[in-house]
Amino acid sequence: MAAVTLTINGKPVSAPAGATVLEAAQDAGIRIPTLCHLEGVYDVGACRLCLLEVAGSNKLLPACTTKVAEGMEVWTDTERLRKYRRMTLELLFAERNHVCSVCVSNGNCELQTLAYEAGMDHVRYPYQHPQLEIDQTHPLFGMDHNRCILCTRCVRVCWHIEGAGTKNVAGRGAECRIITDLNQPWGESETCTNCGKCVMACPTGALYYKGVSNGEMRHDRHKLEFIVTAREEKQWIA
């Protein structure tokens, strides 16, 4: 495959044509914060944490869905980006009810980690405190919409790794929800295979194994990585 050359933070980097800036950065050992990105499923640019500054563009572009181009000049960690990244994180915290102290994923949450990495010591926006549901109808798993950031990782693993198509997105704006089948209780789903990949993929405490208590949730991401590696590399590495 043809290679293109670009610079990331002033450093020359080469990447195969068709690669995303995120892939090029990862190959070059440059870390870009991500939240909705998940190895093994396609990217959607939903969370806006991987935003980049690209020379010649006024718009900030997401690294996960922006393709590399010859001569492209990309910045991943400028003052402006840090400002927007923190703002994005604060808005995520203000939008639903993320109460770390009583969350199953406390200490094991990608949202929480990204927040402190970005220096978020408080949220400047008023908390919305919406009234949201918790679906405890599935025998094995629970879904707490209070902690959901709508990254759609669960939807993408359900459709494209498990192939069940149980999880979906409904509604717009503040009414947007992850749903099961035709917006039914999870426990009544006829398509769910009980595989748990959505729970493994979730970056927060929105999807969890029933019975875990405060701070006890582990997402078993390695099980998902095992399947993705098997699929993509044809290697069954435990």
Next chain:
Amino acid sequence: MDRLKLATVWLGGCSGCHMSFLDLDEFLVELAQRVEVVYSPLVDRKEYPEGVDVCLIEGAVANTDHVELLERIRRCTRVMVSFGDCAVTGNVTAMRNQLGPRNAELALKRAYVECAQEHPGIPHAEGIVPPLLSRVMPVHEVVPVEHYLPGCPPPADRIRAVLTALLEGRAPALEGAQLKFG
């Protein structure tokens, strides 16, 4: 020697942040030599005094007394620190906000009527029991604060880092995992 005038207050929280403060162990001895505790749930003083250098505020803003006290603290204090997750985010104290516009009434009913084993009834005593606000807020939504000390509770070493900086006249610079909520 002029010692730094330190105050701590306890608003809508569980006192866990104050317990974590006591967990400073031998640093408390050092602290006692360098500060004068002028107001705190741990000392017996009824009125928040003037001329306070540093005040640690535990708890979210949940009732009218909290608002009144915070306004006085702001007038009388040089450096205010939101101390712990309830002060910084509202945390568990603010979870009643999720119940909608009637949340205060519903929370009181749950605690004092539905769960009461004896003498159910919502306490009323004008001038003694302050009414709950219709929406619980973090401290900085009511008055501006200088610094944030997150954690539920903030671990003792995190409290020590902030106090040490303030004693040395520096701005505290918590970063990375020292800023973890929960």
